[in-house]
Amino acid sequence: MIGLFSALYMQRSGLKVVICEKGRIAGEQSSRNWGWIRQHGRDFAELPIMMEATRLWEQVDQETNGRIGFKREGLCYIASSEKKLAKRAKWLEIAKECQLDTRLLSKAELDKLIDKSARGKGSHDWVGQLIRQ
Ligand SMILES: Cc1cc2nc3c(=O)[nH]c(=O)nc-3n(C[C@H](O)[C@H](O)[C@H](O)COP(=O)(O)OP(=O)(O)OC[C@H]3O[C@@H](n4cnc5c(N)ncnc54)[C@H](O)[C@@H]3O)c2cc1C
Numbered sequence: 001m002i003g004l005f006s007a008l009y010m011q012r013s014g015l016k017v018v019i020c021e022k023g024r025i026a027g028e029q030s031s032r033n034w035g036w037i038r039q040h041g042r043d044f045a046e047l048p049i050m051m052e053a054t055r056l057w058e059q060v061d062q063e064t065n066g067r068i069g070f071k072r073e074g075l076c077y078i079a080s081s082e083k084k085l086a087k088r089a090k091w092l093e094i095a096k097e098c099q100l101d102t103r104l105l106s107k108a109e110l111d112k113l114i115d116k117s118a119r120g121k122g123s124h125d126w127v128g129q130l131i132r133q
Pocket residue numbers: 001002003004020021022023024025026027028029030031032033034035036037038
């Protein structure tokens with residue numbers, strides 16, 4: 001993906017570009033990833049880059065009539081104790097500064113999101129945090 005996008009933006013800036021690919025286009029790491037474009041939990045210095053990347057993914061999806069299948073589903077980080085949650089919640093200050101709509105979920109809200117039957121044996125009584133991307 002990185003080579004292809006570099007080529008795309010170089011071409012848009014007026015350069016002539018040739019792509020030399022030994023195998024299938026986007027067939028290596030880029031074909032195997034989980035597909036997360038994560039803003040949540042990022043360092044303050046890195047977050048603006050991720051926000052811009054998210055905007056560009058959305059744009060390229062529109063340009064290709066949704067053919068890349070980009071979706072904003074949100075991301076939920078769950079914590080197994082109030083102490084761990086408090087540690088995670090510190091990141092909310094960064095989210096607020098960057099105007100992301102991350103917020104803490106109440107336990108009741110989290111329970112609605114997580115199917116209890118899907119929780120493994122010995123799983124925790126989760127408290128949580130959510131980002132909508
Ligand atoms: C299991 C997994 C999960 C991941 N999950 C995420 C995620 O959720 N979110 C995220 O942001 N990142 C994730 N990543 C990382 C992400 O996929 C990679 O960082 C990204 O795809 C790398 O892109 P790339 O273009 O640099 O590499 P690649 O997609 O590997 O592209 C390199 C290309 O170079 C070609 N090439 C290599 N040598 C030559 C040669 N000599 N001549 C010609 N062509 C050559 C290869 O064939 C390949 O097509 C994940 C990675 C893996 C493996």
